[in-house]
Amino acid sequence: MKKTLLFLCLLVLSSVAFSQTKITGTVTDQNQVPILGANIIIVGTNTGTVSDYDGNFLLTVNQEPPFTLQVSSVGFQSVTEEVTALDQDLLIVLPEGDKLDEVIISASRTPESVRESPVTIERIDARDIENSSSPNFYTSLENLKGIDVNKGGLTYNSVNARGFAGFANTRFVQLVDGMDNASPALNFVIGNFLGVNELDVQSVEILPGASSALYGANAFNGILFMTTKSPFDDQGISVYYKTGITSQEAAGDNRFYDFGIRAAHKFSDKVAAKASFSYLNGTDWFATDYSQYTLNEPGESDFILPFRSGLAHDGINIYGDEVATDINAVAQSLEAAGLIPPGASALVPSVLVGRTGYQERDITDYEAVNGKADFSLNFRPFNNSNTEIILNSRLGFGNSIYQGASRYQLKNFLLQQHKLEVKGDDFFVRGYATTETAGDSYDMRFTGININRINASEWFGTYVGAYLTGVTTGATPEQAHAGARVFADENVTLQPGTPEFKAAFDKVTSNPDVSVGSKFVDNSKMYVGEGNYNFKTLLNDAMDLQVGGSFRRYSLDSGGTIFTDYDGPIEYDEYGAYVQGIKKFLDDRLKLTGSIRYDKSNRFDPSYSPRVSVVYSAGENKNHNFRASFQTGFRNPDTQSQFIGLNVGRAILVGSAEDNLDRRLPGTNLTGRDAYFDSYSLASVTAFTQSGDPSLLVPVQTPLVEQEKVSAFDVGYRGQLDRIFLDINAYYNIYDGFISSKLVVTPRSGSAFDASGIGDLAIGNFDVFQLYTNSQADVSSYGVVTGLSTKFAENYQVGLSYTYAKFDFDQASDPDFRAAFNTPEHQVKFSFGNPEVFKNFGFNINARWSDEFLWESTIANAIIDSRTVLDAQINYAIPKLKSVIKVGGTNIGGEEYRSAPGAGSIGSQYYISLTINN
Incomplete structure (x- = not known):
């Protein structure tokens, strides 16, 4: 009996072995340089693999030849290769790709080439990260044209585009694999705190400007997409380790280290999993402005x-x-x-x-810490189908410093997201939850x-x-x-x-009562569900027609320390739906896109966001692409604008939600209703203080905050002239109901509308409030962003960009309104590098210049000086170890600069890194 069973087992195993086909090969560019991470897929299936550091791959399949492989990599043209025999060894050469043919998804929620994108788009991928001169990929985004990164600290960086920047950037959205990275309580992104380990980055795409038509509220100034690698396509174990020093006059030289690991494995054609972890520890930039x-x-x-x-x-x-x-x-x-x-x-x-x-x-000990962990289990239950089920958990924890109306030490701060998603070629449905815990954070x-x-x-x-x-x-x-x-x-x-x-x-x-303590309490949550379906296949590719929708619930829970939620969590909902149609004409040279989105918050009126765009590709090879678009964007007042009740010393911040107005405010016997409807303007109180003339006092009633809207006009050209790639974009934005804050002075016992209020001012019996409202003034912004890049002498790459940004606002029409544009009028960026100067050796240099500008914020207003910053790196590959060693530095000129008043001056950072891709 045992012999029979053994024979049967051997028979089964041998039949499996004989039915398997092993294909090996190497993928290189036209200069015979191996290509890491090239995708090799059997056409018509979801079976595939990726090339390793040496460009080699091994693909074992239960399929008899003949069949066709499709081989692709970002920046190269895709090729197909016929497999006609068992155990075939292939040499596949990928020609250099046309930048206009690179595929993006974010601009229209559907795959399209860069040349077809109806809006301007900035993009980096794993190769750009490898060649970056920055010590981490997130800060390297500031080298992209038209993109700003405001550096609040070593682990806190805020990405922005097209002005109105701040560390609390509620006008800019960041998505990681479709999940909104924003803090549930604060409604803005804490940099890459809950982001992506650089080993797991597939691509990063940024859409500057309004994107509400497809992505809803707050996609106002721009939206950043980070897409991670699939465990089905990118397998193996990768590791990096970086160390070096941060150098600052106030802090001296301090060591930092940063390491990460990614492991992914495909158990079968139906099951794969991945896990990644990274950890950074260093010393933050000391803030020593004692003025x-x-x-x-x-x-x-x-x-x-x-x-x-x-x-x-x-x-x-x-x-x-x-x-x-x-x-x-x-x-x-x-x-x-x-x-x-x-x-x-x-x-x-x-x-x-x-x-x-x-x-x-x-x-504060200025210890900067950021740990990130990501776990994903992926299922492809159906043969020859790209339908995939994804279970994903993402954690971010550590220490940082956040600057808003005050300076806050984020200590043992924890953010986490958990997602279930089902997606295919024509659809996705996902639900996820974001939770945060403030840990031991406090107000400095x-x-x-x-x-x-x-x-x-x-x-x-x-x-x-x-x-x-x-x-x-x-x-x-x-x-x-x-x-x-x-x-x-x-x-x-x-x-x-x-x-x-x-x-x-x-x-x-350890005490959250601001009258005696400073603890920052937050256990807020956000729940999101959204889906999208593309009817293109059902319509036999006659047009691309998408419909989608989303639902979002906020649950604010600060125990009364940030919001007026001392009697329990505050909850509110937002939901929306959209439809988009895309149609091509004139031999696919003319592409028209139209979309509209409906959004509703249970506290505000409905909002409609239309978008129309046209793209025309001229030239024999469609190398001259002209685009124009009009769209509207909106943003709902953020959680702070609605529900905050926070004493920051110089003022008390007050949200204007109707059910927030009658709640007692910290440190005073007044309510939000007193502040909004029975106060004096700050400008008039200043004049009264200087002159003693009570006739100068102006009583004010501040309108409650409503939605902010923008009408955005965008035109551009994107083309390739011989070896020069050129991208020019011009925009003009008109804002309606611009949300900002204003300061008012409120008598504690009297009224601003009779003599008792004057009496309170005379004896100092008043409170200063920062209120959230909409400016009645006309606010507009406009600018031009132009960039060109080219290659010469085979591999030398040069890039140059210029950004002009300006805004119009009549201060006299709203004296207490602070526009907070916070953006240089002129910026120039330059890059120069070669990934293969000689065998295995490369380098890259980035330089940035910006002129001086006014920074406005609650904490202070100040002129930020002009600056020139130089970053550089050299790298050497060791193919036998599948490794790259990189040595680099940022701000190597050593002239310190600051992003905003109150923030630490940015010094120099020098590093050495080792990355192993297996």
Whole structure:
């Protein structure tokens, strides 16, 4: 019996073996350079593999010859190869591709060549990442024409296009494999915090400008798509390790390291899986701007006072100096208590004195950490079909610094996404959930404030006593103030590094009540479902007709520390649907696209977003492509605009959702209704303070925030002239109801509409609120982006681009409105490189110049200086080890620059990396 079973098993195995066909081969370019990651697929099936570092591949199939292989790689022309015999060994040469033939998906939600795209598009792939001079692919996006990356820190970078930038960029969307990467509570992306391990990047595509017609709310200034590699097509284990230093005058030289791994395996033609992990650890850029920014009129740079210029100096990166009081009142209290001699209070002037604050480096360790993990299980249940079921989980965790109305230390912050998706050639349906946990995060401003509040009365009492000693022993008032501060700091102030300071720090940062603590609490969630179907096949390719829709639910849960959700989570929904048709005429030279989308939030009126575009390809080889489009975009007010209730020290942020107005605001007895409907304009209060004339005061009632809309006109040319690739784009945007913030001053006990409010202002009995509303002024932006690239002497590659960006806004029509365009008017970018100068050796250089511009934000307004930045790298391949060694540096000129006032100055970064692709 055992012999019989053994015979049967051997018979089965031998029959399987005899039915299998093994095809081996090598894929190279026309210069016989191996191509890594080329896709080799049997035509008509989903069976395939990819080439390894040496360009070699092995494909084992249960199919008898003859059959046809299709071989493709980004940047090369696809070729087909006939397999006619068992155990065939192939040499496949891919000709260099025409950039116009590169396939993209994001512009129209359907595969199309670059030449057919109705809008401008920027793109990088795995080869670009390999040749990048940046230490990570995400920051390398700033080398693309028309794309800005605002650097808030080593692990926090904000991508933007076409102006109105910020670290909290709610006008720009980022998708990873179709999932919105935005924080559920904040409604904006925290860089690549929950993004992609660079080993798993298939492609990155950026659509500058409005994209609401297909992608809904917030795809307003642009949308970034990151697509990862499929475990069916890209198998094996890849590893990278990078290390080096960050160099900054304030922080010195600090080591960083970054490593990652990706593993993928196809168990059969129906089942595959992958997992990836990366981890970065380094020292963030120190923020050491200790100047005081005294609020100026919107549209202008704030006045800047030097460090410790006054007795109540409030430095932007100093925390706790906001704790201030009139020292004459303190002296009177001491005199009444018999602690100083009678009449001594008369020697103490009635001036505001602020405590000595803590520098930012005193209340953060500047440790930058980002870990990312991604797990995917993929099923292709049907033979000869691309229908795929994907289970995917993605995690991002670590430490970073976020700058908004204040500076926040994100400590042990966790974001995660979980997705189930079914997709095929003509459809997709996906559902996913995003959750976040703030961990041990805290507000640095209130950390300093509340540490200093612990012994504030003792400090001010000591200060007054020391001041009296000084003036009664012959010191001038200036000398007495200086001596009093030193004495009070030495004897009362908790000194960083001591156990007493550590105990106070831990106590404050673990308490979410901003009156005594600074902890940042957030357990918000976002649930999304969406789908799309393309009827092209059913219509026998007569036209491309797509319909789709989406549903989104927000659940805000900050325990009352960010939003007014102290009585439970706040939930609201958004949903939408769209239809798009694409038709080609004139031998496929003329392509017309039309689409419209309907969106509805349960708190706002419906919104319709149409788009029409035309593309015409001229020339014998369709190498001259002209495009024009008109579309509208919209964005719903973000979660903060609707529900925030946050005291940031200089102002209290107030959302304008109707059910947010009657909730008590932190640190005051006022409500949102008081702030929106019973306040004075900031400009008039400033004028009153300077002149004392109450007739200058202007009572204001601020309209509640509504949707913001844009009408976008876009024209461009994309073409290839011999060896020169040229792309020119011009745009003009008209905004309706531009969402921004304005500052108002609200009397605490009186009314802005009678004398009681003036009385409150006179004695300082008021609060300053930052409100969210829509500007009634006309706001428009326009610009031109042009880029060209070419090759010479075989492999030398040169690129040059110029970006002009401008906006129009009449400040006089809305004096308290801050447009926050935050974008240089002129930018020039240059690249030069060769991936194969000689065998296995390559290099790349990137240079960027931008002129000065005004940065407007809640934290401060300031002129950002012009800058020139140079990055470079050299690389050497070791084919036997399937490895690449890269040595490079960013900002190697060493001249530090900053992205925004309050942020750390960006120094230089030098690195060496080893990447192994197996």
